[in-house]
Amino acid sequence: MKGKIAVIGGGIAGVQAASSLAKDWDTTLILGENHLPYYRMRIEEVIAGAEPESLYMHPAAWYEEKGIHLIHDRASSIDREGHSVVLEDGKKVPYDKLVITTGSNAFSFPLEGRTGNIFSLRTMDDALNLRTALLSADSFTVIGGGLLGLELAYSVSQSFHIPVSVIENGPYILSRQLDEDSARMLQESLERSGVKVFAGVSADHADDTLLYLSDGTSVPAAVICFSIGVRCEKTIAEDAGLVTDKGIVVNNGLCTSDPDILAAGDAVELDGRTFGLAMHAREMGMKAAAVINGDTTPYIPSEPSALLKVGGIDVASLGSMTGEKNVFEGSDSRVTVFVENGTVRGIVLINAKSVMAAARNAVGKGYDETVFRTV
Ligand SMILES: Cc1cc2nc3c(=O)[nH]c(=O)nc-3n(C[C@H](O)[C@H](O)[C@H](O)COP(=O)(O)OP(=O)(O)OC[C@H]3O[C@@H](n4cnc5c(N)ncnc54)[C@H](O)[C@@H]3O)c2cc1C
Structure with a gap:
């Protein structure tokens, strides 16, 4: 040794x-x-x-x-x-x-008016505690419409069959990973599966059953989970x-x-x-x-990618959403390629698994639109 x-x-x-x-x-x-x-x-x-x-x-x-x-x-x-x-x-x-x-x-902040039934989700014990609370709850709200928040909201709505809401203070869900049109497509799919999305508003305060929002409205929230990073x-x-x-x-x-x-x-x-x-x-x-063990080469992080399946829709987001947008649409699929100075910076795929391998390969390289025409 x-x-x-x-x-x-x-x-x-x-x-x-x-x-x-x-x-x-x-x-x-x-x-x-x-x-x-x-x-x-x-x-x-x-x-x-x-x-x-x-x-x-x-x-x-x-x-x-x-x-x-x-x-x-x-x-x-x-x-x-x-x-x-x-x-x-x-x-x-x-x-x-x-x-x-x-x-x-997990990050969270105090919600005036509410002491119990507020969670965040990071550890196995957090998951066990949240499950116990949901077993006797009649509504659930997630604060934060990022990847984890949406996956959690969808999974709770499928497993517990109670009203589920997502509160997102950005202009639309997944604003770090998706362009606005792709986010709207995903939001519609989520709403069809029973998750209500409230974007452009923030959580303000709560009582035992409701969460009050910055625009003066409220949502049912017997249990609340933070998912804000x-x-x-x-x-x-x-x-x-x-x-x-x-x-x-x-x-x-x-x-x-x-x-x-x-x-x-x-x-x-x-x-x-x-x-x-x-x-x-x-x-x-x-x-x-x-x-x-002696390696002296630098660590170079891989390009980030996020994969999500919500309400029957596959969403993949590769690289960064900067540069000019090029959109390719199929009957129920959509590919958005972000190009800057001739180089592909990022790609969002909606129901377009068939071009996933090509998309992974394309990020960081010269833009060749023929790759995406097959969608
Ligand atoms: C619900 C959920 C879903 C996710 N989904 C995705 C996904 O789809 N794709 C993706 O890429 N990432 C996802 N992530 C993020 C991913 O899980 C993290 O990036 C990854 O776990 C980080 O790994 P890590 O080993 O750095 O740290 P962690 O997994 O956080 O592990 C750190 C461990 O160190 C322990 N620790 C801390 N302090 C001490 C101490 N003083 N002494 C001893 N132990 C200590 C902690 O308790 C913990 O067990 C998800 C995260 C969550 C919570």
């Missing part, structure tokens, strides 16, 4: 880093939740009734076989001089190299004196300001940018392990 590795956080980045390192390093994975590592992006299935265990990435035996020591306790601090992680129970986990993958936390979980790094800003600041080799400490996943900030997608967490977990 080359030495000791400690990884703080058992999300995708942490499990990826630990499993890539365990062959050559004595590896300990510190899990802050009372579950084995699970697929966070599927926790809505638990709201609909799935057992938590069905979302576990691997059974306990898998970690044993790989030689990964699991610790179920939160890390409370990092002793950088002593090269150890201090756990909440006071025990210490020594390291030669440490990887921080503490992820992010995440903030990097950087506390432990900040307390240890590492450089942080929006997230834990890393260089393109995923090293923090301490050369023996790397960071990966939602928790990091690289070149002023934070992430928030599973694909980047996985890539960074692998890269952090490679760097520890």
